Amino acid sequence: MLRVNNANSFMDTIGPKHLLLMVLTGVAISAVVYLLRQKEGGGQKKNTKSFPLKTPGMPNVPNLGALPSQKAGGQRKLDEISLSPESQIKRAEAQKLVRQGQLSEAALVLESINLQREAIDILETNGLLDDAAAMLMRMNRPNRAGVIYERNKRFEHAAIYFLKAKLVEDAKRCCRQIKSFNLALSVELSVLFAEAGDNKSAIRLLADINDRTRILKIVREKFAYNDLAEFLDFPAARQLLLGSLIVTDVEHMLQNMPEDANSPLNRALLWINESKKPEWLTPIFAFIGDNRGVASKFIEKVDNQVCDAFGDLSLKLDKREFEQHRQTFEWIARGFHDTMKMLPAAKIYERLKIPALSGKCWAIAGNFQKALAQLTGEQGDLALAGMVQQELNKLGRYTTEQLPLSDHERDSLSRLFFNIDPDTEKNRADSPFSIAS
Numbered sequence: 001m002l003r004v005n006n007a008n009s010f011m012d013t014i015g016p017k018h019l020l021l022m023v024l025t026g027v028a029i030s031a032v033v034y035l036l037r038q039k040e041g042g043g044q045k046k047n048t049k050s051f052p053l054k055t056p057g058m059p060n061v062p063n064l065g066a067l068p069s070q071k072a073g074g075q076r077k078l079d080e081i082s083l084s085p086e087s088q089i090k091r092a093e094a095q096k097l098v099r100q101g102q103l104s105e106a107a108l109v110l111e112s113i114n115l116q117r118e119a120i121d122i123l124e125t126n127g128l129l130d131d132a133a134a135m136l137m138r139m140n141r142p143n144r145a146g147v148i149y150e151r152n153k154r155f156e157h158a159a160i161y162f163l164k165a166k167l168v169e170d171a172k173r174c175c176r177q178i179k180s181f182n183l184a185l186s187v188e189l190s191v192l193f194a195e196a197g198d199n200k201s202a203i204r205l206l207a208d209i210n211d212r213t214r215i216l217k218i219v220r221e222k223f224a225y226n227d228l229a230e231f232l233d234f235p236a237a238r239q240l241l242l243g244s245l246i247v248t249d250v251e252h253m254l255q256n257m258p259e260d261a262n263s264p265l266n267r268a269l270l271w272i273n274e275s276k277k278p279e280w281l282t283p284i285f286a287f288i289g290d291n292r293g294v295a296s297k298f299i300e301k302v303d304n305q306v307c308d309a310f311g312d313l314s315l316k317l318d319k320r321e322f323e324q325h326r327q328t329f330e331w332i333a334r335g336f337h338d339t340m341k342m343l344p345a346a347k348i349y350e351r352l353k354i355p356a357l358s359g360k361c362w363a364i365a366g367n368f369q370k371a372l373a374q375l376t377g378e379q380g381d382l383a384l385a386g387m388v389q390q391e392l393n394k395l396g397r398y399t400t401e402q403l404p405l406s407d408h409e410r411d412s413l414s415r416l417f418f419n420i421d422p423d424t425e426k427n428r429a430d431s432p433f434s435i436a437s
Contacts, residue, residue: 163192199224225252251283278310299335311344334422360417
C-alpha cells in the first residue's frame with residue numbers, strides 16, 4: 001500500500017504533460033542508437049560500388065576505385081590489387097589525366113604498371129577502339145580486340161582481328177554484317193582467311209573482285225586444289241579462272257577432288273570443253289588410266305576442236321616430253337580410235353611409230369596417201385598396204401584424194417582393218433619376238 005501510494009504520489013507530482021515528454025525523449029534516443037548501429041554495419045549490406053558523375057563535356061570515366069576483372073585461361077580473375085608505392089603514384093597520375101581528358105596518355109600510364117584492363121575500359125568507353133586494340137595486340141590478345149570491335153559494331157575490324165586469332169567462325173559472323181566490301185578489305189580478309197586455314201572463303205572473297213592472280217597464288221601456295229575444284233562448279237568461277245590454269249593445276253585438282261556426288265570426270269569434262277585447252281587431256285587420261293571403257297565414254301563428250309588440237313600438239317612436242325608421257329598418249333590415241341576420231345588418232349600413232357594403227361586411222365580419216373606411206377614405210381605392213389590399195393580401187397578412190405568418206409566407204413575400210421586393234425598392236429610391239437621390239 002505504501003509503494004502504491006508513493007507511485008500515485010509520484011504521478012501526481014510530474015503530471016501528464018511531463019510523462020509524455022519523457023516518452024518522446026526515450027523514442028528519440030532509441031532512434032539515434034539504431035541509426036548509429038546501421039552506420040557501423042549492423043543493418044543492410046554496405047554498397048561497395050560507386051558511379052562517378054559525368055560532367056557535361058567531360059570524358060566517360062570508369063570506376064577507378066575498383067579494379068576490373070581480367071581473363072586468364074578463359075576465365076575471369078581479379079587483377080592484383082596491391083600496388084607498389086610507385087605504381088600508386090602512377091595510378092593517381094592516370095586518374096588525373098583522365099579527368100583532364102587525356103585518355104590515350106592515361107591508358108599508357110596504366111599499361112606501364114600492368115593495369116591494362118583499366119586502360120582498355122577507359123579507351124573503349126570513350127570510343128578509342130583502335131588504341132584499345134593496339135594495346136590488346138601488345139598483350140597478344142587479338143581475340144579480345146575482335147570482341148571489342150564487334151561489340152561496338154565495327155564489323156570490318158572485328159573480322160580482321162578474329163582471323164588474326166584464327167577464329168574463323170567468329171570472323172564469318174562479322175563478315176555477314178559488313179554491308180559492302182572495298183578492294184583493300186577483300187584482299188586483307190582473303191589473306192587472313194587463308195592463313196587461318198579457310199581457303200574457300202579466301203577464294204570467294206577474291207572472286208568477288210575478279211582477282212584471279214591472288215586466287216591462284218593462294219591455291220598454289222596453300223595447295224588448296226580441293227577447294228578450287230569445288231569452286232569451279234560455278235559457271236562464273238570457270239569463266240574467271242579456267243583461262244589462267246595450267247596442266248599441273250588440273251593434275252592436282254584431279255588428285256584432290258572434293259568427296260561429293262559430282263564425278264571428277266564430269267568436272268574435268270566441263271573444264272576442258274570450256275577452256276579449249278587440249279593439253280589438259282594428258283592429266284585427265286593419266287587420271288583415267290588403262291580403263292578403255294571409261295576413256296571412250298569420256299572422249300565421246302570432248303569437243304572435236306579439242307581433240308583435233310591435241311593431235312597437232314602431239315606432233316609438236318619435243319622427244320623428251322613426249323616420251324615422258326608415252327603411256328598416256330597411247331591411252332588417248334586408243335580413246336580417239338574407239339570413238340572414230342581418226343584424224344587426231346592417226347597423228348598420235350604416227351608419233352608413237354605404230355604404222356599399222358597410224359595407217360588404219362589415216363585411211364579411215366580419208367588421207368589415203370599418208371595411210372599408204374605409213375604401211376609401206378619402215379616396220380610397216382606391205383600386205384596390208386596392198387589390200388588397202390585394192391579396196392580404194394574398188395571404191396573408185398584415188399590415192400591422192402583427201403575427201404570425206406561416205407558411211408559406206410568408212411565401213412568398208414573399217415572391215416579391212418578389223419584385226420588392227422590398239423591393244424593387239426601394243427602387245428605385238430611389246431613382244432620379245434617382234435621385229436619392232
